[in-house]
Amino acid sequence: MRWLNILRARLRALAGREAVIRDIDEELRLHVELETEANIERGMSPAEARRAARRSFGNYDSVRATAYEVRGGGMLETLWQDFRYGVRTLAKQPGFTAVAVLTLALGIGANSTIFSFANGVMLRPLPYEQPERLVVLDEAAPLRGIDSLGVSFPNFLDWRAGNRVFEDIAAYGTGTFTLIGGGEPEQLRGARVSAGLFEIIGVAPVSGRTIRAEEDRPGNETVVILGHGLWQSRFGANPAIVGQTISLNNRPHTVVGVMPPGFRFPEVADLWLPLALDTQRWTRTDHGLGAIARLKPGVTLEQAQAEMVAVARRIEELNPVTNEGLSVSVSDLRAGLVGDYRQSLLILLGVVGCVLLIACVNVANLLLARASARRKEMSIRAALGAGRWRIFRQLITESLVLSALGGALGLVLAVWGLDLLLAAVPVEFPFWMKFNLDGRVLAFTVGVSLLTGVVFGVAPAWQASKVDLNETLKEGGRSAAAGAGRGRLRSLLVVVEVALSLVLLVGAGLMMRSFLRLQQVDVGIDPTNVLTMSVSLPQAKYAEPEKLSAFYQQLLERARHLPGVQAAGAVSNLPLSGSRWGRSLTVEGRPVLSVGEAPSINHAVITPGYFRAMGVRLLAGRDLNEADAKDAPKVTVVDERMAREYWPGESALGKRIRFGPPENNEPWHTVVGVVGEVRHERVDAATRMTVYVPHQQIAVRQMTLAVRAAADPAGLAAAVRQQVRELDPDQPVTAVRTMEEVISSAVWQPRLHALLFGVFAAVALILASVGIYGVMSYAVTQRTHELGIRMALGAQKGDVLRLVAREGMALALAGIGLGLLGAFALTRFMSSLLYGVSATDPSTYAAIVVLLAGVSLLACYVPALRATRVDPMIALRHE
Amino acid sequence: MTQQKADLLQGTLDMLILKAVSLGPLHGYGIIQRIRQMSEEMLSVEQGSLYPALYRIEQRGWVTAKWGLNETGRRAKFYTLTRAGARQLEAEEASWDRLVLAVSKIRQAT
Numbered sequence: 011m012r013w014l015n016i017l018r019a020r021l022r023a024l025a026g027r028e029a030v031i032r033d034i035d036e037e038l039r040l041h042v043e044l045e046t047e048a049n050i051e052r053g054m055s056p057a058e059a060r061r062a063a064r065r066s067f068g069n070y071d072s073v074r075a076t077a078y079e080v081r082g083g084g085m086l087e088t089l090w091q092d093f094r095y096g097v098r099t100l101a102k103q104p105g106f107t108a109v110a111v112l113t114l115a116l117g118i119g120a121n122s123t124i125f126s127f128a129n130g131v132m133l134r135p136l137p138y139e140q141p142e143r144l145v146v147l148d149e150a151a152p153l154r155g156i157d158s159l160g161v162s163f164p165n166f167l168d169w170r171a172g173n174r175v176f177e178d179i180a181a182y183g184t185g186t187f188t189l190i191g192g193g194e195p196e197q198l199r200g201a202r203v204s205a206g207l208f209e210i211i212g213v214a215p216v217s218g219r220t221i222r223a224e225e226d227r228p229g230n231e232t233v234v235i236l237g238h239g240l241w242q243s244r245f246g247a248n249p250a251i252v253g254q255t256i257s258l259n260n261r262p263h264t265v266v267g268v269m270p271p272g273f274r275f276p277e278v279a280d281l282w283l284p285l286a287l288d289t290q291r292w293t294r295t296d297h298g299l300g301a302i303a304r305l306k307p308g309v310t311l312e313q314a315q316a317e318m319v320a321v322a323r324r325i326e327e328l329n330p331v332t333n334e335g336l337s338v339s340v341s342d343l344r345a346g347l348v349g350d351y352r353q354s355l356l357i358l359l360g361v362v363g364c365v366l367l368i369a370c371v372n373v374a375n376l377l378l379a380r381a382s383a384r385r386k387e388m389s390i391r392a393a394l395g396a397g398r399w400r401i402f403r404q405l406i407t408e409s410l411v412l413s414a415l416g417g418a419l420g421l422v423l424a425v426w427g428l429d430l431l432l433a434a435v436p437v438e439f440p441f442w443m444k445f446n447l448d449g450r451v452l453a454f455t456v457g458v459s460l461l462t463g464v465v466f467g468v469a470p471a472w473q474a475s476k477v478d479l480n481e482t483l484k485e486g487g488r489s490a491a492a493g494a495g496r497g498r499l500r501s502l503l504v505v506v507e508v509a510l511s512l513v514l515l516v517g518a519g520l521m522m523r524s525f526l527r528l529q530q531v532d533v534g535i536d537p538t539n540v541l542t543m544s545v546s547l548p549q550a551k552y553a554e555p556e557k558l559s560a561f562y563q564q565l566l567e568r569a570r571h572l573p574g575v576q577a578a579g580a581v582s583n584l585p586l587s588g589s590r591w592g593r594s595l596t597v598e599g600r601p602v603l604s605v606g607e608a609p610s611i612n613h614a615v616i617t618p619g620y621f622r623a624m625g626v627r628l629l630a631g632r633d634l635n636e637a638d639a640k641d642a643p644k645v646t647v648v649d650e651r652m653a654r655e656y657w658p659g660e661s662a663l664g665k666r667i668r669f670g671p672p673e674n675n676e677p678w679h680t681v682v683g684v685v686g687e688v689r690h691e692r693v694d695a696a697t698r699m700t701v702y703v704p705h706q707q708i709a710v711r712q713m714t715l716a717v718r719a720a721a722d723p724a725g726l727a728a729a730v731r732q733q734v735r736e737l738d739p740d741q742p743v744t745a746v747r748t749m750e751e752v753i754s755s756a757v758w759q760p761r762l763h764a765l766l767f768g769v770f771a772a773v774a775l776i777l778a779s780v781g782i783y784g785v786m787s788y789a790v791t792q793r794t795h796e797l798g799i800r801m802a803l804g805a806q807k808g809d810v811l812r813l814v815a816r817e818g819m820a821l822a823l824a825g826i827g828l829g830l831l832g833a834f835a836l837t838r839f840m841s842s843l844l845y846g847v848s849a850t851d852p853s854t855y856a857a858i859v860v861l862l863a864g865v866s867l868l869a870c871y872v873p874a875l876r877a878t879r880v881d882p883m884i885a886l887r888h889e
Numbered sequence: 890m891t892q893q894k895a896d897l898l899q900g901t902l903d904m905l906i907l908k909a910v911s912l913g914p915l916h917g918y919g920i921i922q923r924i925r926q927m928s929e930e931m932l933s934v935e936q937g938s939l940y941p942a943l944y945r946i947e948q949r950g951w952v953t954a955k956w957g958l959n960e961t962g963r964r965a966k967f968y969t970l971t972r973a974g975a976r977q978l979e980a981e982e983a984s985w986d987r988l989v990l991a992v993s994k995i996r997q998a999t
Contacts, residue, residue, distance in 0.1 A: 033966075034940070036964070036966075037916075037917060037940070037965075037966050038940065040916070040917075040918065040963060040964070040965050040966075041917050041918045041936065043963075044918040045918065045936075066936060067936045067937060068935065068936060068937035069937065072937070073936075073937040073940060073941070076937075076940075076941045077940045077941050077944055079941075080941045080944040080945050080948070
C-alpha cells in the first residue's frame with residue numbers, strides 16, 4: 011500500500027508539477043501568516059511581525075524544495091529532467107552521438123539478427139497440439155554407432171502393439187506425386203502416412219476428414235488430403251473439392267479433406283495419402299520410414315526410451331536374422347528437427363555477443379574522452395550542490411539515451427540483416443520456422459540495449475562524477491592526477507578491446523581456412539559444366555521396368571545429340587543432393603551379416619554414360635554400356651573403397667554380390683568395373699561405400715539426369731526440357747541445377763559460418779583500430795606540452811614517433827597476448843565446425859597476430875605522426 | 890520565557906506529530922502550537938522540518954490531508970490520524986518508553 015501511495019504521489023507530481031507546488035506554497039504561506047498574526051498579538055508591529063515569522067520559518071526556498079522532493083518531485087521528475095538534458099547534450103554534439111549510436115547499432119543489430127534466427131529455430135513453439143509430448147522414433151544400430159537407420163514397416167507395427175508409453179504411433183514416408191489435369195502437369199511433394207498421424211499431431215482438417223483405418227490398407231488407398239496452399243493454388247480454393255476425384259500418378263484419388271493453412275508434416279508435404287503398406291512385400295530389412303508418437307500424459311522421454319529399448323529387444327529375440335543389433339531411438343520432436351543448427355547458433359550468439367562487447371568498450375572510451383572535455387561542466391554542477399550520485403545518475407541516463415537510440419537503429423539493421431541472412435541460407439526451412447520480429451525479439455533488443463547502456467556507461471559515469479573541486483581548479487585547463495586515472499582506464503579498455511578482436515579474428519580465420527579446405531576437397535567428380543534435373547515417372551503410366559528403361563534411354567539419346575553436349579547419363583541419387591538410398595547386400599563366399607552388423611552401402615542405379623557425364627574416374631575394368639540389358643548377365647560397378655574393403659589384396663573384378671536380404675535369393679551381379687570414390691553424402695567426409703548397378707537391370711522410377719556440356723550448361727535446360735516434353739507431354743521436370751550449385755549448396759553451412767565470422771570479425775577489427783586510434787590521439791593531445799619541450803631540447807622526429815608509437819603498441823601487444831590466451835581457451839568449442847584445420851592451427855594464429863599488430867601500428871602511427879608536427883613554440887605557449 | 894528548552898531527539902518528530910493529531914485534525918501551524926503546548930513550552934518544532942516530515946507521514950498513510958477552513962475562515966490543510974497512524978503511534982510510544990526505561994536504568998546503575 012505504501013509504495014502505491016508513493017507511486018501515486020510521484021505520478022501526480024510528474025503530471026501536475028505546478029499543482030503540487032501551488033499546494034505546498036499555499037500551505038506554507040498560511041503558516042507564515044498565522045505566525046505573523048500571533049506575533050502581532052504579542053505586540054509587534056506588522057512589519058516586524060512578518061520579518062520575525064519569516065526568520066523563524068528558516069530558509070523558505072529550501073523547505074519548499076525539500077517538501078517538493080518528499081511529495082514526489084524525486085525520481086521520475088529527475089529522470090525526466092535528466093532525459094531531456096541528455097537529449098539536448100547529445101544533440102549538441104552530433105558527431106560524437108552519431109559515432110556512438112552507429113557503433114552500438116552495429117553491435118545490437120548483429121545480436122538481434124542472430125537472435126531472431128535462433129528464435130525461429132529454437133524458441134518458437136511448434137504449431138502442433140502440446141508439442142512437448144511429441145517425439146520422433148527411429149531405428150538405431152548402437153553397435154555400429156548409427157542412430158538413424160529409418161523405420162521398417164513390420165517393426166513399426168510391433169512397436170505400436172508392444173508399448174505402453176505412447177498414446178499412439180504413426181509412420182510416414184515422403185514421396186513425389188504427379189498431379190495431372192487442370193493445367194501443366196505438376197510434380198508435388200507429399201507424404202504417405204498411416205491412419206492416426208493427424209490425430210497424434212493434433213491438427214484437424216478445415217474441411218472433410220482425416221484418413222480412416224480401413225483406407226490404410228493395400229488396395230483401399232485411393233484417397234488424398236490436400237494442403238491448404240495446394241488447395242488454393244491448384245483448385246482455386248474450391249469449397250466443393252471434398253468428394254471430388256483428382257488424378258495423382260495417373261490414378262484417380264478421392265479428396266477427403268483439406269488441412270488448415272500453414273500445416274505441414276513432415277516439413278515439406280503438400281498432400282497426404284494413406285501409407286497402406288503390405289506386410290508381405292515390406293520386410294523388416296526395408297528401412298526408410300519415419301515415425302512420430304505422442305507420449306501419454308506424465309510419461310518422460312527417458313521412460314519412453316527405456317520402454318522402447320525393451321520392445322526392440324523382444325522383437326530382436328523373435329526375429330534374430332533381421333533385427334540383430336537393432337534398437338530404437340526416441341528423441342524430442344524439435345531436437346530431431348533442428349539438431350545440427352543448435353550448436354552453430356549458440357556459437358554465433360557468442361560471436362555477436364563479443365562484437366557487442368567491443369562496441370561497448372569503444373563507446374565507453376568515447377565517453378571517457380568526452381568526460382575530460384566536460385569536467386568544467388561537472389565542476390559547476392558540483393559547485394551548485396549536485397551530489398556525486400546525482401551527477402552519476404544523470405550521466406547514466408545519458409548513456410541509456412544513447413543505447414536506446416542504438417537499439418532502435420539496431421532493430422532496423424536487424425530487419426535488414428535477417429533478410430540477408432535468410433537469403434544466404436539455401437535450404438528450405440520447415441514451415442514452422444518463421445523468422446520475423448516478434449515480441450520475443452523486441453524484448454531481447456530492448457533488454458540488450460538497456461544492459462548495453464549500463465555496461466558502457468557505468469565506468470565513465472563513475473569516473474566523471476568523481477569531481478574534486480579543488481583539483482579541477484588547481485589544474486586549470488590541463489589535466490594531471492584525475493586525467494591520469496582516466497587515461498589508465500582508457501588504456502585498459504583498449505587492451506580488452508584488442509583481446510576480444512583477436513579472439514574473433516582467430517575464429518574467423520579458422521572458419522575461412524576450413525571453408526577453403528572444403529572447397530579444395532576432391533569429391534570424386536568434375537562438376538564443371540554439368541547440368542542436372544530430376545524426372546520421376548508415375549507408376550500408373552510406366553508400370554513395367556522396360557518402359558522406365560526405355561524412357562530414360564531415349565531421353566538420354568536425344569540429350570546426347572543436342573548441340574554442345576559431350577555426355578549424358580542419369581543416376582537414382584545424385585551425389586551431395588541430400589537424397590540417400592541404401593540396400594543390404596551379400597558378397598559371394600562371405601558369411602551373411604545381420605542388419606545390425608552389415609555396413610550401410612550407398613546403392614546408386616545409373617545409366618550408361620553417367621560416369622563420363624559426371625567425370626567419375628574409371629580405375630579398373632569397364633564402364634556400364636547398353637549391352638548390360640535386362641536379360642544380359644547381371645553386372646555391377648563398385649567404388650574403390652568397397653573394392654579395398656571387401657577384396658583386400660585381390661582384384662574385385664569378376665567377384666559377385668547380390669542385393670536385398672539373403673532369403674530373397676535375388677540374382678548375383680558380377681563386378682565388371684571399379685571407379686574412384688565419390689562423396690555422396692557429405693563433402694567433408696567419406697561416409698559410405700557405393701555400389702552402382704545398371705538401370706536396365708534394376709529399374710528406378712525417379713532418376714536425375716546429368717548432362718555435360720562443352721561450355722556453361724545453363725542454356726541447355728530449356729532444350730532438355732523440350733526433349734522430355736516431346737517424349738511425354740504430361741511429364742514434369744524438377745530440380746534443375748548445375749552440379750556446381752548442388753555442391754555449393756551442400757557446403758552452405760561452412761560457407762555461411764565463414765561469411766558471418768568474417769563480417770563480424772571485420773567489424774571487430776575496425777572498432778578496435780578506432781579504439782586504439784582514439785586513445786592515442788587523446789594521449790598525444792594531452793602531451794603536446796611535454797612533446798614540445800622534448801623537441802625544443804633537441805628530440806628528433808624519429809624519437810617522438812617512437813616514443814608515442816611505443817606506448818600505443820604496448821597496449822596493443824598486451825591485448826594480443828591476452829587475446830591469444832582467450833582464443834586458445836575458446837576456439838576449441840568450434841572445433842566441430844572446422845574441417846581440415848585444428849582449432850589451434852599455428853599458422854592461422856600467427857597470421858592474425860601479424861594482421862592485428864599491423865593494424866594497431868597503423869592506428870598508433872597516425873597520431874604519432876601528428877605529434878612530430880608539433881611546433882615547439884606553439885606547444886610551449888599551449889599553457 | 891525562563892524555562893529551559895529541550896533538544897528534539899532525532900527520530901522523535903514523527904511520534905510527536907502523530908501524537909499531536911491524535912487528539913483531532915490539525916493544520917501544520919496548529920501542530921507546532923499543539924506540540925509546544927503539550928510540552929509546556931519546552932519543545933518547539935523547527936518549522937522548516939515540520940512540512941517535509943508531515944508529507945512523508947502522509948505518504949506512509951499514517952495521516953490523511955484535506956483542505957478545509959480554520960477558525961478564522963481561511964483555507965487550511967488539515968491532517969487527520971488514520972488507523973494505521975494510530976497503530977504506529979502506539980508502537981513508537983512503546984519503543985520510546987522502553988528507551989527511556991533503559992537509559993534511566995543505566996544512569997541509576999552504580
